Amino acid sequence: MSFSGANRVPKAPTLPQGETVAAYGTYLEAQKAVDHLADHQFPVQLVTIVGTDLRMVERVTGRLSYPRAALGGFLSGAWFGLFVGLLMSLFSTPGTGSLLPAAILIGGAFGLILSVVTYSFSGGKRDFTSSSQIVAATYSVLCRSEKANAARQLLAQVGGVTPGWGTATAATPAPPVAETPPPAPPTDPRG
Helix, strand or coil, X not given: CCCCCCCCCCCCCCCCCCEEEEEECCHHHHHHHHHHHHHCCCCHHHEEEEEEEEEEEEEEEEECCHHHHHHHHHHHHHHHHHHHHHHHHHHCCCCCCCCHHHHHHHHHHHHHHHHHHHHHHCCCCCCEEEEEEEEEEEEEEEECHXXXXXXXXXXXXXXXXXXXXXXXXXXXXXXXXXXXXXXXXXXXXXX
């Protein structure tokens, strides 16, 4: 996969440019909209997906205890041991035996010990596991002005289109205002 166009991703952080052509509640909907544009040979290099109202969401996945910390440490250490064992077996001389099982066990043991020691230092302040994500409340699809109307027309098929410049919108007529007669002049009670 190669990217053409040297000006696609700016080197310094800058705000995206273009008109909002559609807005969606989830990233998958915005991704589907851009995919729809790509399927219809639209120049998608002019399109940007922008998430607004960002929030960090931490989803608790379970309770953490010494046995769970030990198991997690052993498994991650075993994976590292597998990697090191494979590298070592590439450079070992034939006939010396496989270093792989020993590397997995040694890596698992070090991972288990490190994980249990780290958990014991937490002092029970974080007895749960979790997964964090940055989530946006809305995802806007922006397109450069020269192709914004064409993008709106294509995205009208999948929904989420927002009215923009050059887009005809039906104006709602204002309700008629009833004229009120001017107030009557005050009458003189004497006469």
